[in-house]
Amino acid sequence: MITNLNLIRKSQVQERYACGKTLCQNKINEGLIPPPLKLGSRGVAFYEQEINATLAVTIAGYTDEQIKQFVHDLVAKRKDLLKQYTHLEAAND
Secondary structure: OOOOOOEEOHHHHHHHHOOOHHHHHHHHHHOOOOOOEEOOOOOEEEEHHHHHHHHHHHHOOOOHHHHHHHHHHHHHOHHHHHHHHHOOOOOOO
């Protein structure tokens, strides 16, 4: 579970994955990188811990399907994080 809320911008995700905008977005769309969090009408950011964890399993040689499942599990835990901090259900439920 995420224990702190360090956020990073998409440019930092691209640097960590050593890829450009298009490849980064394709990886997000394919479920190989966790999707960003919406911070407002135009702003997004990523949980640094999710990006680091996903990069680690990628480097470790997980298959694309294993990475997709790993990312899915990380995103599912976001609702637990919300409950931990607010004792509320997610607005998207």
